[in-house]
Structure formats: structure tokens, C-alpha cells
Amino acid sequence: MISKEKNYYIFLKKRYLFPQGEFEVKNNFLFFNGIDLNEIIKKYSTPLRISFLPKITENIEKSFFLFKKVMSEINxxxxxxxxxxxxxxxxxxxxxxxxxxxxxxxxxxxxxxxxxxxxxxxxxxxxxxxxxxxxxxxxxxxxxxxxxxxxxxxxxxxxxxxxxxxxxxxxxxxxxxxxxxxxxxxxxxxxxxxxxxxxxxxxxxxxxxxxxxxxxxxxxxxxxxxxxxxxxxxxxxxxxxxxxxxxxxxxxxxxxxxxxxxxxxxxxxxxxxxxxxxxxxxxxxxxxxxxxxxxxxxxxxxxxxxxxxxxxxxGTYTVAESGAIIASVIGEKNENNKEKWYILNTSFFSTIPNVCSFNKKYICLPINNWNKSYEEVNIGGLTCDNSDFYNKERNIEELVLPLKEEKKDLYLGFFNTGAYEEVLGSYSGLQHCLIPSPKHIIIDIKKDGSFDYFLFKKEQKEKEILKILGF
Structure with missing residues (x-):
């Protein structure tokens, strides 16, 4: 059911303390650790895997600080x-x-x-x-x-x-x-x-x-x-x-x-x-x-x-919060007027397989349309497998996202995905239904405080997959 409230940002502020930490919204676009994700999408397109390296050292420093602090306090x-x-x-x-x-x-x-x-x-x-x-x-x-x-x-x-x-x-x-x-x-x-x-x-x-x-x-x-x-x-x-x-x-x-x-x-x-x-x-x-x-x-x-x-x-504490997956909603489905589906341009098997295998929960937020109406949705991946989905069963609370406007893009992000997903998901290898692995961008911070972007891995191409298969 579509909400009467016509602003997703207001809805989220009522549900959680928001903005918070690594997440903030500017001009109805989501920023992650200060990164303008909409600009990243314009430059690299989707689907996209992101690794933000400064978060790794931040968490290591936090642990060193807290252990040393407590040790000092009790001698x-x-x-x-x-x-x-x-x-x-x-x-x-x-x-x-x-x-x-x-x-x-x-x-x-x-x-x-x-x-x-x-x-x-x-x-x-x-x-x-x-x-x-x-x-x-x-x-x-x-x-x-x-x-x-x-x-x-x-x-x-x-x-x-x-x-x-x-x-x-x-x-x-x-x-x-x-x-x-x-x-x-x-x-x-x-x-x-x-x-x-x-x-x-x-x-x-x-x-x-x-x-x-x-x-x-x-x-x-x-x-x-x-x-x-x-x-x-x-x-x-x-x-x-x-x-x-x-x-x-x-x-x-x-x-x-x-x-x-x-x-x-x-x-x-x-x-x-x-x-x-x-x-x-x-x-x-x-x-x-x-x-x-x-x-x-x-x-x-x-x-x-x-x-x-x-x-x-x-391990997880160190690197999980450095990772994110960005995807586009390329289709909608609402056959029985009870379950609304957003279909992504990738698969959960190819990007965050823990979702399919262990019902893993991640933070799912829109990149754009923060000023639009919203509704409860299910998210489906590109494979023909009925485990390739994400909804309230996986997210505990109802998964609520902005409406997709006709002929306009809606981008979604899954955040803090930096632990185990690549090693469990056959990184750049064979994927379920041969859905390709997404491109992978590394982001660091330069000495002048600006962001440094590096394309670590291009999106898998048909030739790579065929070579693995022996064709």
C-alpha cells in the first residue's frame, strides 16, 4: 500500500535516528561516508561494489583506543x-x-x-x-x-x-x-x-x-x-x-x-x-x-x-562497514495487488550471497527519490532462483522504499557488506544463472582530503565466463 506521507526522508527520521554516522542526505541524494553516491553512479554506472578503505583503519584505531583506555583506567x-x-x-x-x-x-x-x-x-x-x-x-x-x-x-x-x-x-x-x-x-x-x-x-x-x-x-x-x-x-x-x-x-x-x-x-x-x-x-x-x-x-x-x-x-568488525553494493531497479511487479516487487539489475547470489544462504541482514537505503512517496516492497534479483530476494523476512522490519517514477531510475544501496561476501560469492568466477560479478571500485582519501577512486575490477564479460566454462 502506498503511503499517504509523500516524503521518504521524513518517514525514515520517524523510524530511526537519522541522519547518522556514515549516512546523510543532501538534495534528496544519499551520501555514504561523505561520498556522493549519485555522482559515483554517473561515473561508473550500476551494478557496483564499493570498498571505502578509511573505514577499515578507523575501526582498527577505535579498538586500539578503547582497549588501551580501559587497560589504563584499571591499571x-x-x-x-x-x-x-x-x-x-x-x-x-x-x-x-x-x-x-x-x-x-x-x-x-x-x-x-x-x-x-x-x-x-x-x-x-x-x-x-x-x-x-x-x-x-x-x-x-x-x-x-x-x-x-x-x-x-x-x-x-x-x-x-x-x-x-x-x-x-x-x-x-x-x-x-x-x-x-x-x-x-x-x-x-x-x-x-x-x-x-x-x-x-x-x-x-x-x-x-x-x-x-x-x-x-x-x-x-x-x-x-x-x-x-x-x-x-x-x-x-x-x-x-x-x-x-x-x-x-x-x-x-x-x-x-x-x-x-x-x-x-x-x-x-x-x-x-x-x-x-x-x-x-x-x-x-x-x-x-x-x-x-x-x-x-x-x-x-x-x-x-x-x-x-x-x-x-x-575480521567482520574490521572490514564490514567499508563495503557497499549499489544496484538499479530495472523492473516492477505487482501481480496480486498484495506484494510489490522491485527487480534489480544484478543478483544477490552474485553480490551478497549471505542474503540467500543465511538470511543475512544489511542496511538497505535508496540513493535517490528521498522526497518521494514510499511503500512496502520485496526486492528480487535477476536469477530464476526463488531464494534470490530480500524483504521483511530478511530485514526483520518491513522493507519500505520510495516509489519508482515512470521512465526514471531508482537506485538502491546495501551497506556494510565488506565482510566475507566476496570470498563466499565466487568473486569474478562462476555465478548462479551466469549473472556477472559487478565492477568493483576502491575509494580512499588523499592527503588534501579529496576522494581517490580506483577501478579494481571491471564487470565480468561474456568471454570471461565462457573461458571458465571451457568454450
């Missing part, structure tokens, strides 16, 4: 270390941006042998340096272990390889001729993930101490530096579970310190910090950080043990 004597997870978005422009900032106590977390090639490349270019640390997570294949040891022999001593399975320690024992820094991943409690009864990652609590005593404590090839707890978003969604896991790992840390593990000086709480996926997003980062640090501080004080350094591995 916490450990240091904070920030790791970025390559699996979230492993593009060169992202890794170059954050590493060239030369943050103190900054490093990279990797999870496969192919990541080793990325580190080799960055090290060769002096972008990743010996001052950066490297956390090696994931299942350790033979190639992965060989790659880790090769980096170590080349002088990258600031590597901590995380033992995720008990047999990994035997593989390192056979192959390593130097003393390695290692961490051990502690298995989290059951039922944090809604579809799993047990975690398959890490060493279980009941096996942990015997594994350590037998294989690590008196082994001259290993230096236990870190205990690893992968928090993840499911853990942060439940404060009680979160506190239990933090208490568990810090109690184990204290036991090991008292048992003579002198090299152990750090814990890694993994990732899980959220990003802004709705206009009513409300997460108290500082309060959460305080709870983490305070739990650790109080337990260590009680046990008379020196507090550990704290590592985090924030």
Missing part, C-alpha cells in the same frame, strides 16, 4: 594486540592499507597454506615486516606446516602457530629444527552454535593439561606463548556464556603459569565483535571490553599471577 599491565583475519576479505588493497599504517602491536591471522603465499608477497614488498606478528590458525596440512616453517627460517620469528589438533604437535616435532612459538586453542563449551552440539576446534578441557604435560612442557622445540579461545559472534551474543569462557581460559592460564610455564604471557579471545548491520545498531564496545579485561584482571589478582597480553582477531 592493567598487559598489552593489547590486534590481528586481522585474512579469511574475512583477503584483498591486497585491504591488507596494504592496514599494514602501511604501521600500527604498533598489529598483525595478521591466517588459516591456510594459500595465506602463506599472501604473507610471502607482502614480506617481499616490505609491507608485512618483522615487527608484525602472524597468527597461524586452521587445520595444518603438510603444505601449510612447511610454509609456516619456511617463513620462520626466513627470519619471521614473530609467528605463533596455533595447535588446533593434537597430532599437529607431532608433525612440527618431525619437521622443525628451531624453537617455535606456539599457542593452544581451547575447545569452547557445547551449544554456542545453534546447529552444533560440539565444537570441532581446539583441545578439549579434559585433555588439555595432559596434552601439555606430555608434549610441550619439557619439549625444547616449543615455546608456549599463548592460549587461544575463539569467541565468535555467537559467544558475544550471550553475555553469560561469554563470561564463562573468559573465566575458563584465564583460570587455565593461571594454572599453567603456576606450573612453571614461564614463556606463556598472552591469551587470544578470537573474533566476534559486531559490525553495524541495521540503523538501530546499539552495541557498547567499551563496556564489553571492560568486562573482558576486568574478569582477567580480577582472576589474576586473586591467583597472584601476572596478567596476560590480550590478542583479538576481528
Amino acid at each position: 592493567y599491565e598487559g598489552e593489547y594486540f590486534y590481528a586481522y583475519c585474512t579469511k574475512t576479505s583477503p584483498f591486497s588493497f585491504i591488507l596494504d592499507k592496514m599494514l602501511k599504517e604501521r600500527f604498533k602491536n598489529f598483525g595478521i591471522e591466517i588459516s591456510s597454506s594459500f595465506d602463506i603465499e599472501i604473507i610471502r608477497n607482502l614480506y617481499k614488498k616490505n609491507i608485512f615486516t618483522k615487527k608484525n606478528f602472524l597468527i597461524c590458525n586452521g587445520f595444518k596440512t603438510e603444505n601449510y606446516i612447511s610454509g609456516i616453517l619456511e617463513l620462520y627460517r626466513k627470519g619471521l620469528k614473530n609467528i605463533i602457530t596455533i595447535i588446533d589438533n593434537q597430532d599437529e604437535i607431532y608433525k612440527y616435532n618431525l619437521k622443525s629444527d628451531e624453537k617455535l612459538n606456539i599457542g593452544i586453542r581451547l575447545m569452547t563449551r557445547e551449544n554456542f552454535h545453534p546447529n552444533l552440539k560440539n565444537s570441532r576446534f581446539g583441545i578439549s578441557e579434559k585433555n588439555f593439561f595432559s596434552f601439555y604435560q606430555k608434549n610441550i612442557k619439557n619439549n625444547s622445540k616449543f615455546r608456549l606463548k599463548l592460549l587461544h579461545l575463539f569467541a565468535g559472534s555467537f559467544l558475544f551474543q550471550n553475555e553469560n556464556n561469554f563470561c564463562i569462557e573468559i573465566e575458563k581460559i584465564i583460570n587455565l592460564y593461571c594454572v599453567l603459569k603456576k606450573d612453571g610455564s614461564t614463556d606463556l604471557d598472552s591469551i587470544n579471545i578470537g573474533g566476534g565483535f559486531p559490525a553495524k548491520f541495521s540503523l538501530d545498531f546499539n552495541f557498547d564496545f567499551e563496556e564489553t571490553i571492560f568486562k573482558i579485561i576486568n574478569i582477567i584482571y580480577l582472576i589474576c589478582e586473586k591467583e597472584n599471577v601476572k596478567v596476560p597480553n590480550i590478542f583479538t582477531e576481528f
Whole structure:
């Protein structure tokens, strides 16, 4: 049903606090982090993927600031270390941006042998340096272990390889001729993930101490530096579970310190910090950080043990808010007078596949027509798949957008899409129904404050797809 109110901007201000943060409207056009999206569309057309790099460093700086602030306030004597997870978005422009900032106590977390090639490349270019640390997570294949040891022999001593399975320690024992820094991943409690009864990652609590005593404590090839707890978003969604896991790992840390593990000086709480996926997003980062640090501080004080350094591995938090997808409404459908459909000139499978696979919610806003009437709509992609859609089931609240004027363009944006979408969506590879991947624009800020635009990837052409298919 079309609204009686004839101004979408007024409607949105009544529903949310708006404008806010990265979003503002000027002359009935949407601006994203100060970027005039209408001008971007004029220059590059749609569909379009955007990566806004300054948002990445802004979020890293925010985390460093808040952790250091809380540590200072409670006289916490450990240091904070920030790791970025390559699996979230492993593009060169992202890794170059954050590493060239030369943050103190900054490093990279990797999870496969192919990541080793990325580190080799960055090290060769002096972008990743010996001052950066490297956390090696994931299942350790033979190639992965060989790659880790090769980096170590080349002088990258600031590597901590995380033992995720008990047999990994035997593989390192056979192959390593130097003393390695290692961490051990502690298995989290059951039922944090809604579809799993047990975690398959890490060493279980009941096996942990015997594994350590037998294989690590008196082994001259290993230096236990870190205990690893992968928090993840499911853990942060439940404060009680979160506190239990933090208490568990810090109690184990204290036991090991008292048992003579002198090299152990750090814990890694993994990732899980959220990003802004709705206009009513409300997460108290500082309060959460305080709870983490305070739990650790109080337990260590009680046990008379020196507090550990704290590592985090924030992926989604780091890059999600740097991304956006811009598309055009190229068709309308209203067959039963009950459901209005806008059809886009791209597919959700090709751009933000998490929408189709996991009912992921993003911020959806119009680029133009902010002064027009509006109505509740469904959005359909170009494929013939009935999962290629976005509506109130995915967006929780009704999806309300401005009317499309006849013979005039309506542009829509999906915002904060910078995490995992490219790696899950077969970036520049085969897409569902052979819908091409959109062009990809990188935006940074020059020293004079103006925007710098770079076309990273052109829209897929028929020849590229046919070549993949063997034609």
C-alpha cells in the first residue's frame, strides 16, 4: 500500500535516528561516508561494489583506543594486540592499507597454506615486516606446516602457530629444527552454535593439561606463548556464556603459569565483535571490553599471577562497514495487488550471497527519490532462483522504499557488506544463472582530503565466463 506521507526522508527520521554516522542526505541524494553516491553512479554506472578503505583503519584505531583506555583506567599491565583475519576479505588493497599504517602491536591471522603465499608477497614488498606478528590458525596440512616453517627460517620469528589438533604437535616435532612459538586453542563449551552440539576446534578441557604435560612442557622445540579461545559472534551474543569462557581460559592460564610455564604471557579471545548491520545498531564496545579485561584482571589478582597480553582477531568488525553494493531497479511487479516487487539489475547470489544462504541482514537505503512517496516492497534479483530476494523476512522490519517514477531510475544501496561476501560469492568466477560479478571500485582519501577512486575490477564479460566454462 502506498503511503499517504509523500516524503521518504521524513518517514525514515520517524523510524530511526537519522541522519547518522556514515549516512546523510543532501538534495534528496544519499551520501555514504561523505561520498556522493549519485555522482559515483554517473561515473561508473550500476551494478557496483564499493570498498571505502578509511573505514577499515578507523575501526582498527577505535579498538586500539578503547582497549588501551580501559587497560589504563584499571591499571592493567598487559598489552593489547590486534590481528586481522585474512579469511574475512583477503584483498591486497585491504591488507596494504592496514599494514602501511604501521600500527604498533598489529598483525595478521591466517588459516591456510594459500595465506602463506599472501604473507610471502607482502614480506617481499616490505609491507608485512618483522615487527608484525602472524597468527597461524586452521587445520595444518603438510603444505601449510612447511610454509609456516619456511617463513620462520626466513627470519619471521614473530609467528605463533596455533595447535588446533593434537597430532599437529607431532608433525612440527618431525619437521622443525628451531624453537617455535606456539599457542593452544581451547575447545569452547557445547551449544554456542545453534546447529552444533560440539565444537570441532581446539583441545578439549579434559585433555588439555595432559596434552601439555606430555608434549610441550619439557619439549625444547616449543615455546608456549599463548592460549587461544575463539569467541565468535555467537559467544558475544550471550553475555553469560561469554563470561564463562573468559573465566575458563584465564583460570587455565593461571594454572599453567603456576606450573612453571614461564614463556606463556598472552591469551587470544578470537573474533566476534559486531559490525553495524541495521540503523538501530546499539552495541557498547567499551563496556564489553571492560568486562573482558576486568574478569582477567580480577582472576589474576586473586591467583597472584601476572596478567596476560590480550590478542583479538576481528575480521567482520574490521572490514564490514567499508563495503557497499549499489544496484538499479530495472523492473516492477505487482501481480496480486498484495506484494510489490522491485527487480534489480544484478543478483544477490552474485553480490551478497549471505542474503540467500543465511538470511543475512544489511542496511538497505535508496540513493535517490528521498522526497518521494514510499511503500512496502520485496526486492528480487535477476536469477530464476526463488531464494534470490530480500524483504521483511530478511530485514526483520518491513522493507519500505520510495516509489519508482515512470521512465526514471531508482537506485538502491546495501551497506556494510565488506565482510566475507566476496570470498563466499565466487568473486569474478562462476555465478548462479551466469549473472556477472559487478565492477568493483576502491575509494580512499588523499592527503588534501579529496576522494581517490580506483577501478579494481571491471564487470565480468561474456568471454570471461565462457573461458571458465571451457568454450
